[in-house]
Amino acid sequence: MSRYTAVTDTDRAAMLDAIGVGSLEEIFEAQIPAGVRLQGGLDLPDGLPEQDVYAHLLELSKKNTSAEDEITFLGAGMYDHYIPAAIDMLLGRSEFLTPYTPYQPEVSQGGLQVMFEYQTAICELTGLDVSNASVYEGPSAVAAAGYLAKLASPKRPRYLVSGALHPDSRQTLETLSVGYGTEVVEIPLKDGVTDVDALRELLADGGDQVSAVIFQQPNFLGAIEDVQAISDLAHEQGALSICQADPIALGVLEAPGNQGVDVCVGEGQALGNRLDFGGPSFGFFAATNAHIRRMPGRIAGETTDADGRRGFVLTLQTREQHIRREKATSNICTSQALNALAGVVYLSWLGRDGLVELGELLIQRTHYARETLTAIEGVTALHGQPVVREFAISLPDGVDVGEVIALAQDRGVNPGFDLGRVRDDWKGGLLVALTEQRSRSDIDRLAEVLDESIRAYQGGERSPLGRSGSTQEVAA
Amino acid sequence: MSAVDQTVVAYERPPADASSATPMQRERAVTIFEKGQEGRRAFEAPALDVPEVEGLIPASARRAEPARLPNVSEPELVRHYVRLSRRNFDLDSGFYPLGSCTMKHNPRLHERVTALSGHARLHPLQDPKRAQGALELMYNLERSLGEVAGLPHVCLQPSAGSHGELAGLLVTRAYHEARGDHRTKVLAPDTAHGTNPATVTIAGYEVVPVKTSPDGGVDVEDLRAKADSQVACLMLTNPNTLGVFDPNIEEIAKIVHGVEATLYNDGANLNAVMGISRPGDMGFDIVHYNLHKSFTQPHGGGGPGSGPIAVSDRIAPYLPVPVIQKLADGTFDLTSTPTDGPGSKTIGKLRGFQGNYGCFVRSYAYICSLGGPGLQDASETAVLNANYLLARLQELVGDRLPLAFGERCMHEFVLSGTVMKREVGIRILDLAKRLLDHGFHPPTVYFPLLVDEALLIEPTETETKETLDAFAEAVADIIREAEEDPSIAQSAPYTTPVRRLDEATAAKRPVLRQPL
Numbered sequence A: 001m002s003r004y005t006a007v008t009d010t011d012r013a014a015m016l017d018a019i020g021v022g023s024l025e026e027i028f029e030a031q032i033p034a035g036v037r038l039q040g041g042l043d044l045p046d047g048l049p050e051q052d053v054y055a056h057l058l059e060l061s062k063k064n065t066s067a068e069d070e071i072t073f074l075g076a077g078m079y080d081h082y083i084p085a086a087i088d089m090l091l092g093r094s095e096f097l098t099p100y101t102p103y104q105p106e107v108s109q110g111g112l113q114v115m116f117e118y119q120t121a122i123c124e125l126t127g128l129d130v131s132n133a134s135v136y137e138g139p140s141a142v143a144a145a146g147y148l149a150k151l152a153s154p155k156r157p158r159y160l161v162s163g164a165l166h167p168d169s170r171q172t173l174e175t176l177s178v179g180y181g182t183e184v185v186e187i188p189l190k191d192g193v194t195d196v197d198a199l200r201e202l203l204a205d206g207g208d209q210v211s212a213v214i215f216q217q218p219n220f221l222g223a224i225e226d227v228q229a230i231s232d233l234a235h236e237q238g239a240l241s242i243c244q245a246d247p248i249a250l251g252v253l254e255a256p257g258n259q260g261v262d263v264c265v266g267e268g269q270a271l272g273n274r275l276d277f278g279g280p281s282f283g284f285f286a287a288t289n290a291h292i293r294r295m296p297g298r299i300a301g302e303t304t305d306a307d308g309r310r311g312f313v314l315t316l317q318t319r320e321q322h323i324r325r326e327k328a329t330s331n332i333c334t335s336q337a338l339n340a341l342a343g344v345v346y347l348s349w350l351g352r353d354g355l356v357e358l359g360e361l362l363i364q365r366t367h368y369a370r371e372t373l374t375a376i377e378g379v380t381a382l383h384g385q386p387v388v389r390e391f392a393i394s395l396p397d398g399v400d401v402g403e404v405i406a407l408a409q410d411r412g413v414n415p416g417f418d419l420g421r422v423r424d425d426w427k428g429g430l431l432v433a434l435t436e437q438r439s440r441s442d443i444d445r446l447a448e449v450l451d452e453s454i455r456a457y458q459g460g461e462r463s464p465l466g467r468s469g470s471t472q473e474v475a476a
Numbered sequence B: 001m002s003a004v005d006q007t008v009v010a011y012e013r014p015p016a017d018a019s020s021a022t023p024m025q026r027e028r029a030v031t032i033f034e035k036g037q038e039g040r041r042a043f044e045a046p047a048l049d050v051p052e053v054e055g056l057i058p059a060s061a062r063r064a065e066p067a068r069l070p071n072v073s074e075p076e077l078v079r080h081y082v083r084l085s086r087r088n089f090d091l092d093s094g095f096y097p098l099g100s101c102t103m104k105h106n107p108r109l110h111e112r113v114t115a116l117s118g119h120a121r122l123h124p125l126q127d128p129k130r131a132q133g134a135l136e137l138m139y140n141l142e143r144s145l146g147e148v149a150g151l152p153h154v155c156l157q158p159s160a161g162s163h164g165e166l167a168g169l170l171v172t173r174a175y176h177e178a179r180g181d182h183r184t185k186v187l188a189p190d191t192a193h194g195t196n197p198a199t200v201t202i203a204g205y206e207v208v209p210v211k212t213s214p215d216g217g218v219d220v221e222d223l224r225a226k227a228d229s230q231v232a233c234l235m236l237t238n239p240n241t242l243g244v245f246d247p248n249i250e251e252i253a254k255i256v257h258g259v260e261a262t263l264y265n266d267g268a269n270l271n272a273v274m275g276i277s278r279p280g281d282m283g284f285d286i287v288h289y290n291l292h293k294s295f296t297q298p299h300g301g302g303g304p305g306s307g308p309i310a311v312s313d314r315i316a317p318y319l320p321v322p323v324i325q326k327l328a329d330g331t332f333d334l335t336s337t338p339t340d341g342p343g344s345k346t347i348g349k350l351r352g353f354q355g356n357y358g359c360f361v362r363s364y365a366y367i368c369s370l371g372g373p374g375l376q377d378a379s380e381t382a383v384l385n386a387n388y389l390l391a392r393l394q395e396l397v398g399d400r401l402p403l404a405f406g407e408r409c410m411h412e413f414v415l416s417g418t419v420m421k422r423e424v425g426i427r428i429l430d431l432a433k434r435l436l437d438h439g440f441h442p443p444t445v446y447f448p449l450l451v452d453e454a455l456l457i458e459p460t461e462t463e464t465k466e467t468l469d470a471f472a473e474a475v476a477d478i479i480r481e482a483e484e485d486p487s488i489a490q491s492a493p494y495t496t497p498v499r500r501l502d503e504a505t506a507a508k509r510p511v512l513r514q515p516l
């Protein structure tokens, strides 16, 4: 008996008696063929008392350098925003934490109403008609949007994908395209944004094969895209416009739904969710009414009960795997309800004005950071496009970005993401992200440390921990 | 909660008029968007500490209208969501025998360790050399899960069970394609969970259903007839969704491997066999785990989950990247371009970053707490509890709710309500709704599809005998009550925050957001 079970020897005897067997072994023997029984138990250590497990997990946590241990400007898809204390408290409530998916709506009105509110918030942010109750996370949401486009235009096997779509989204879409029977063709970049002329050309020849144009706002390099122009070109050829968006930036940027976007998806982590080394967070997924029956995942809807009271249920379930099986619009079942709850609580905490104020603050600080860093000798902007909260710079020629990041981290500052890790033509590039937790003095410190680290690198200094990034990828 | 507490909930039939409504029923559901006033706020932005520059964002890119989010103070915000939370039934306050979902206790330690800043505030793109604790944890978790499954290579990346299924079919495809073998079909029994056939389609295959035999396992002759060289894989849940451990699993593996297909295990039911029987030893090539079931990640009202997969040597090269490697000096690395071994011929990525690390922390803590013997004890107790509850229910209401297949079960079992419907006049749905008035979450209803009026019951190992007894007695009470007056159950529930909801209208005239 472990501390999480409660069957005593007395219980067991009574239970076996009620079942009508002499031992538990009889039950297993009767059902499991002898040839596949495990002999001798699992080759795992014995269990530990709670306090020892805590000590072990604490020790492991201390071997990580978290955003609490350094001044970090790392973003590239997940961001170190402040998480209000109310979120910790609300997510810790067992009534939210421990139920399953709301299969019994009469005793799940809390969770269902949260979904309904969440959907409302996402519709407001994206300017689209309908939102589902969450998908796994950002990049798989992009792939799910690709599947929606395939369902909308089964005879069009091609996606045109911006070169500044998040590389994880791009790769996830490519992985799943093998199953979809679709192909991914890249739209080149110009000055840090999707090259609209190149897109026009790609659509002029074989545009009737394209089911969707997929891009990101702001894009992976932090730059603001011309969403309307991209959407218009897609629509001219009967393709969908699919946009992956940063929900924080949508506080100040025009809603994609007002710029011709048919499906807007994105990574929801920035909305009140922890970094958690990459998850769990949530993906949001919103579309125009035209695609409501092609949406993936759970959707909550309003209705009334037997006495006429307002209530909420899971609805439009004939899209879903448990009803439609092989004809479902998606295979998703468990998604990210608790993380989406954090998302809607965060947006309500910010409020109508707060979301805008946060965005405006980020715009100003990001501009200041870009100006300050490009004032360092040899450092230039990788592109000059307007940005909201993230921007790309180039370090001086001949400087290894991974080495400089390591040297800066040794000095207590994580300057950002080494762009050369994802594209050869971005070698020398550094992607720097801001949140409201990075003040002017943090930015000044970053500039100081980056300058110092570049000079140190040029002077032959190397981090004792080695170059930032995978050890083997460095060796290769 | 004692048996007495469980049954104390009033289940006298209250009249359905408004004057008798419970306080919670009287409270009209009001969304956060209908609350608040302009000018109220919970958030205060940090002061602008840099010189303000105008015109940084072109007007054409700027939002014309702000998103119409609520304007609420922190007290309003907190009260709103606390009150909403009270309109949920949850595992911490009552028995939740939802079959196939393994609603076992979620230890609170896990929430504490996951919240440690070294885990919670670790950026996914942190340099692997500065995330050694996380990589060590993931490496250890991979090893432990691999041992439980009896398969050597684990990829933690998939986000839930169905995502693991997709990973499993995509690595299967890559494996066949690498041999120049282009297959088109995937077999799945008619007892399969809906995610199985849905995944088959998304992975670009055609699903071919396999029949279930009278013993509740796969119809071996039907399988033999359908297993041909076009079959890429058989997706099998074992024990299956009837709670039946397939008696012919060895023969099934032989047939599937005989046509060079892969054998995939939907591991949603792993809680029945930890330390007792391992999918790898049964002949499975691939298995997915639901960490939010067997390894007690709290389900959050519909996620998050985590669906790692384990595979055999021949499948390992195709696993998603990045992969974790232990280097010669004992440190850990995270690489997207392994030169050999797992991931060296990768299918690519299935999502961003490494997976749901927060879930890994919880499940790893769980495995550390229980150890090998504790995991085995968990499964043994789960099977004991299920068989005991089955015996109690058969003793009390066996004539109304017979077991659908076999005599005993593994960790869950399916009763059929056909006789009850005919003889007593209430459906399984009515029984489920009336259970709500008794303070229990109902079992899974109308699944698996091949059982008429199915009731799928999974008590899990963390429940006491007293709770199981109370539940069995509640079911018996409801049927007894219905023998006298079926209309009571037919109109249940009465005591829940709302009563039976009109799902048909919700689907016919969808209202999917708060109008503003």
Ligand SMILES: Cc1ncc(COP(=O)(O)O)c(C=O)c1O
Pocket: A332, A333, A334, B100, B101, B160, B161, B162, B163, B193, B195, B196, B237, B241, B266, B268, B269, B290, B305, B307
């Ligand atoms: C048998 C079975 N297979 C697959 C799944 C899908 O798992 P998930 O919800 O984690 O995607 C479930 C759970 O819902 C299940 O019960």
